[in-house]
Amino acid sequence: MSTPLITLTTDFGTGSPYVAALKGVILTINPAVHLVDISNAIAPQNVRQAALALEAVIPYFPSGTIHVAVVDPGVGTLRRIVYACMEGQHFIAPDNGILGRLADRWPPSMMIEIREPAYWQRDVSSTFHGRDIMAPVAAHLSLGLAPERLGPPCDQLVQLDWPPARTMANRIEGEVVAVDSFGNLVTNITRQMLASAPRDESVTVRCDEHETVGIFNAYADQPPMTLIALVGSNDQLELAVVNDSARTMLGVGEGAKVVVSW
């Protein structure tokens, strides 16, 4: 059997001992597990950012991976903690929209409400269920525990509203949904939506009051400091400034309107 793999996605901040506490709990229960950080730099309480980070990497993780997502502003209240199996991978998170987003794209084969304390830390704090419930549950799953043992099935996940992109005859209207570490502005306009759009100079991409012509393949297809549009590595249209930050240069971020027209 291959080494079990547990990933972490949190808003604890890189270098936070809270992340180390999760890892200590997991390695106490299963010292043989591999741990990978998806990101611990999710903005505090930003459930959407956590969902998008996970969505971007799930296609690249092996079947059987166990993902723990702890962005949990409702910790200690009545919000549920859930387990879901999607694409042969396992997910544990508060039911606050993170898994709902993923379930929309990858319908779960199983959903469980995590209620059985036998697999939790003995003492459960009211402010850190990541450490006291989610981490130990993940570790027990990595040892082969059947998910059914975690609690009763549940049949629905909390869904957030996600801004839809609108496709018209010669026009697509969307918005910036994420900004990456290079300052590239990633939109909710997909490669598929762009199938009928030209890529040459007859297409215009507008963001806020900024405009660029054409949709390119590579960042280096234009000279440094040029604003360009291209379809990025997750099949989403993005705006970039070559060798610089579009976020800084354009002064826009998440929520900025983007219009493709031809």
Next chain:
Amino acid sequence: MSTPLITLTTDFGTGSPYVAALKGVILTINPAVHLVDISNAIAPQNVRQAALALEAVIPYFPSGTIHVAVVDPGVGTLRRIVYACMEGQHFIAPDNGILGRLADRWPPSMMIEIREPAYWQRDVSSTFHGRDIMAPVAAHLSLGLAPERLGPPCDQLVQLDWPPARTMANRIEGEVVAVDSFGNLVTNITRQMLASAPRDESVTVRCDEHETVGIFNAYADQPPMTLIALVGSNDQLELAVVNDSARTMLGVGEGAKVVVSW
């Protein structure tokens, strides 16, 4: 035998190649070891922050874990490098107060001054004993080396002054000792000290000129942007602003006075 586990706590900065050098040294000596970063984002030279980070996570790490703490402004001077065994876990650090803090809470079963160069890098720089002494010593311990081989026993660790909280009849006076990644203000007032304090609106928690009433269980027990007091996941009283940063909102940090009265 389970996979040996070595953790790192440093002020090198996240993404510093200095951290990678420690890991390379360790994996050269023992390629089978698991490495976990407690934090590499300790503020430069901040021995106290390193001690508190370790203190917060030790209860969650398995017996046998080897912790290396390199916050070492005195590197290359006569300060000692020490090994201590506490709670069945192993610690290697410069003797500058980090381990003294931990030893106060978890009395060591063994303390050794690290002096035997057989387990160091062949060439020892005068500025990076983390890489040249502490990392290789940790790796050798992970292979089963008896700690007694590292040097002579020592019987005392350097102790820093830590601000005490003062408990009175209807009042506890403490201070902020740490600020977490959410901007929550963590104090030196413990759950135990609060045992006789009420939790309802008859208790007032004051920090600087700011005041809040009641001690809550969960961040979400109050509406967003509200200042609340609660006992956090490490059993310390903390002040938080719901879904925001108390550090920013209150404009205070480590050392700020906190008074609980009823």
Next chain:
Amino acid sequence: MSTPLITLTTDFGTGSPYVAALKGVILTINPAVHLVDISNAIAPQNVRQAALALEAVIPYFPSGTIHVAVVDPGVGTLRRIVYACMEGQHFIAPDNGILGRLADRWPPSMMIEIREPAYWQRDVSSTFHGRDIMAPVAAHLSLGLAPERLGPPCDQLVQLDWPPARTMANRIEGEVVAVDSFGNLVTNITRQMLASAPRDESVTVRCDEHETVGIFNAYADQPPMTLIALVGSNDQLELAVVNDSARTMLGVGEGAKVVVSW
């Protein structure tokens, strides 16, 4: 056989899901590999910084380590992706100067242009060859694939211009080439170049309009807030402010001229 080890050096930013995507790809192909981040905090497009980070840690990694360096502003253009074997370690990177720097110091025993798509992801994006080409190639190497299978040999790597230090009779002129996480200014003046220089107060080190006398062994050899010169842990002259940041205090960074005279 010991656990195979793959390291990552990228400009994706700490906490970027792009880094996690690389790791997912690698662990899908070889779940038993150990992953170590050299740094994911290389400044965007800063090929030089990536080269220096790798150069600083290579001597501390075991033979057989596979290093993947993804600082790749030319992704999707005609720039080559190359494999090189140096010091018994394996390197995969775009041919943009990173490996050229290393090859100057450690002449490669083998160089290959990576062209054989059998070891890549099935779908290769035009903007993320780190995930789609370099990561899977590294994973296949970690399983024992012979590097010759990756493509045809190549016999030259792209070389960047690196500022040379000039050695004269009683004087060495160099410059700051890196700033570490403490704000220490690391220069291109090596221990070897300094062999004939005195270490006592007859030597003066000047950086910009700032000046300090003597070359010390340890940061703590002078009182806090003092500007000192010392030979750092990678045998390069550096300027430091004791317990503070020389970068901030002196207001200089990479490229600042440094003159040692006696």
